[in-house]
Amino acid sequence: MNAFWIILTGSLVATCCSLLGCYLILRRMAMVGDAISHAVLPGIVIAFLFTGSRDSLPMIIGAGLLGVITTFLIEFFHRYARVQADASIGITFTWLFAIGIILISVFAGQVDLDQDCVLYGEIAYVPLDLWITDNNLSYGPRTIWTLGFVTLLIIAVIVLGYKELFLTAFDPAYAAAIGISTSVWYYLLMTAVSLTTVASFESVGAILVVAFLVGPPATAYLLTDNFKKMLVLSVLIGIVTSIVGYYLAFWLDGSIAGAMATITGLAFLLAFLFSPTHGQFFKRRKVIPA
Amino acid sequence: MILHVEHPVVEVHDLTVSYERKPVLWGIDLTLPAGSLVGVIGPNGAGKSTLIKAIMDLLPASSGYVRIFDEPIKQVRKRISYVPQRESVDWDFPASVFDVVLMGRYGNLGLFNRPRKADKDAAMQALEKVGMQAFANRQISQLSGGQQQRVFLARALAQNADIYFMDEPFAGVDIATETAIIELLRTMREQGKTVIVVHHDLQSASQYFDWVILLNMRLVASGPTEQVLTQELLEQTYGGKLTVLSKVGDLLRKQEFPVREKRS
Numbered sequence: 001m002n003a004f005w006i007i008l009t010g011s012l013v014a015t016c017c018s019l020l021g022c023y024l025i026l027r028r029m030a031m032v033g034d035a036i037s038h039a040v041l042p043g044i045v046i047a048f049l050f051t052g053s054r055d056s057l058p059m060i061i062g063a064g065l066l067g068v069i070t071t072f073l074i075e076f077f078h079r080y081a082r083v084q085a086d087a088s089i090g091i092t093f094t095w096l097f098a099i100g101i102i103l104i105s106v107f108a109g110q111v112d113l114d115q116d117c118v119l120y121g122e123i124a125y126v127p128l129d130l131w132i133t134d135n136n137l138s139y140g141p142r143t144i145w146t147l148g149f150v151t152l153l154i155i156a157v158i159v160l161g162y163k164e165l166f167l168t169a170f171d172p173a174y175a176a177a178i179g180i181s182t183s184v185w186y187y188l189l190m191t192a193v194s195l196t197t198v199a200s201f202e203s204v205g206a207i208l209v210v211a212f213l214v215g216p217p218a219t220a221y222l223l224t225d226n227f228k229k230m231l232v233l234s235v236l237i238g239i240v241t242s243i244v245g246y247y248l249a250f251w252l253d254g255s256i257a258g259a260m261a262t263i264t265g266l267a268f269l270l271a272f273l274f275s276p277t278h279g280q281f282f283k284r285r286k287v288i289p290a
Numbered sequence: 291m292i293l294h295v296e297h298p299v300v301e302v303h304d305l306t307v308s309y310e311r312k313p314v315l316w317g318i319d320l321t322l323p324a325g326s327l328v329g330v331i332g333p334n335g336a337g338k339s340t341l342i343k344a345i346m347d348l349l350p351a352s353s354g355y356v357r358i359f360d361e362p363i364k365q366v367r368k369r370i371s372y373v374p375q376r377e378s379v380d381w382d383f384p385a386s387v388f389d390v391v392l393m394g395r396y397g398n399l400g401l402f403n404r405p406r407k408a409d410k411d412a413a414m415q416a417l418e419k420v421g422m423q424a425f426a427n428r429q430i431s432q433l434s435g436g437q438q439q440r441v442f443l444a445r446a447l448a449q450n451a452d453i454y455f456m457d458e459p460f461a462g463v464d465i466a467t468e469t470a471i472i473e474l475l476r477t478m479r480e481q482g483k484t485v486i487v488v489h490h491d492l493q494s495a496s497q498y499f500d501w502v503i504l505l506n507m508r509l510v511a512s513g514p515t516e517q518v519l520t521q522e523l524l525e526q527t528y529g530g531k532l533t534v535l536s537k538v539g540d541l542l543r544k545q546e547f548p549v550r551e552k553r554s
Contacts, residue, residue, distance in 0.1 A: 026383060163396050163404070171379045171393070177346050178397030178449065179367035225429040227384045 005127040005141050007246050012147040013204050014238025016154050016196040017212035022231050025217045026169050033213040035093035037197040037206045039070040041100025060198050067194020123203050123256045143203045150199040208257040215264030222271040222278045293513035295323040299484045305354035307344045314340050320512040327479050328486045329499035333528050336506040338488045342455045371451035373442045375458050381431050387441050388426040394448030416448035436467030453484045
């Protein structure tokens with residue numbers, strides 16, 4: 001049963017991240033996802049300091065706010081200080097993450113909210129943290145409920161806002177000209193990324209979040225030329241990655257999150273070499289007869 | 291020479307646009323007649339694209355205002371279409387030609403609604419108008435420059451708007467596409483649509499447009515083509531640039547001595 005919960009957690013995180021990652025990589029903003037996943041830390045800590053509990057809701061609100069502030073700051077430095085976009089990302093998230101680290105070490109040292117937990121998470125502990133009601137009924141791991149809710153929310157946003165998200169990613173100027181607000185959809189996307197990050201950081205850590213945000217979408221991008229197929233494929237790749245990653249970790253007796261991230265990289269490498277449309281292997285073969 | 295018209299479709303009043311506090315357009319004041327093909331002409335960096343973007347409120351204006359169909363832009367968005375510069379988007383995006391043209395219907399659909407059959411039919415008709423129906427399922431990364439431009443045009447046509455802003459639709463396209471586009475623009479004019487085109491080629495401007503805006507950060511002229519494309523106004527627009535001036539001279543000489551006489 002533990003294996004099932006761990007794989008389910010990995011798959012839920014992979015689903016959220018892969019879906020959002022498709023939009024991020026097409027907007028050339030994959031590193032913004034990276035930035036948000038780190039920069040939400042002070043939001044989480046401040047939420048914890050205010051409420052004194054590790055309940056999900058205040059943390060999600062805190063992290064969501066910080067995520068939006070992060071994207072805003074990145075835009076701000078890029079546009080008004082005229083720093084390059086990547087430099088602006090680099091300065092913003094390292095700075096916010098560092099503030100979070102200081103807050104943890106000064107104020108929250110006595111609880112199990114530490115740097116390791118934030119960066120690497122510990123997916124193996126997911127089955128231990130059960131949601132048990134007063135009359136002793138167990139509803140399974142708490143994380144599954146939070147992640148399941150976030151996953152449903154993100155799927156709903158993508159299904160309902162499909163055409164707006166698609167258009168604003170492809171051609172924001174045209175979208176604005178025909179009256180579709182680009183900033184509303186931009187910040188909605190960034191809020192969704194923040195939500196996903198905070199819902200998954202406890203269990204899988206920021207690094208696996210980044211791996212799932214970029215890896216499966218980039219792999220799917222190499223496998224198809226159709227955006228809807230890219231969304232579906234990246235989710236499938238993410239889920240398969242979680243399953244294979246879990247068993248790799250089991251076999252090696254190593255870190256589960258690390259193994260999942262490794263498989264993400266391997267999947268990309270396979271697509272890079274053997275994709276029927278973009279793969280290096282087939283490209284070479286196509287060239288020879290010509 | 292700035293000519294104003296009664297009952298204009300586009301009315302720009304004292305429009306100033308700045309980037310980083312540096313003005314790129316100064317006090318533009320113009321009106322455009324309905325059902326005309328308008329060319330926006332001027333040297334590089336004259337603010338041609340900036341002007342149409344500012345009219346559509348895609349860029350904030352430092353001062354001045356714009357009215358379209360005698361209304362503020364926000365109320366008439368659905369009647370406006372835009373063909374951005376081809377290079378402004380990533381053509382490796384995972385989308386088909388049909389996907390892109392269907393985007394032309396998004397504005398009218400509203401939030402949460404999916405494209406219906408009528409929308410898909412409209413998109414297909416727009417593709418036929420630009421002669422690209424055979425490419426509907428083609429991946430957009432496989433198109434040539436001229437085909438990309440036709441796809442953008444089809445997207446605007448699918449919208450069935452009343453006024454069209456086009457940013458350099460003739461830039462880097464083959465001659466067949468250029469002819470096809472100008473034919474299409476003329477048909478649109480016959481249907482009473484207004485088309486405003488950013489254009490950089492002086493030679494063809496006199497044949498293509500019936501109203502010309504000459505721009506070089508300030509408005510030099512706005513009026514019927516034959517009254518605006520004069521040596522004096524072109525010199526004012528292009529300044530003292532020798533190469534350009536000699537080109538202008540060539541152009542005017544061609545006008546004075548038709549090709550047939552030159553051969554003799």
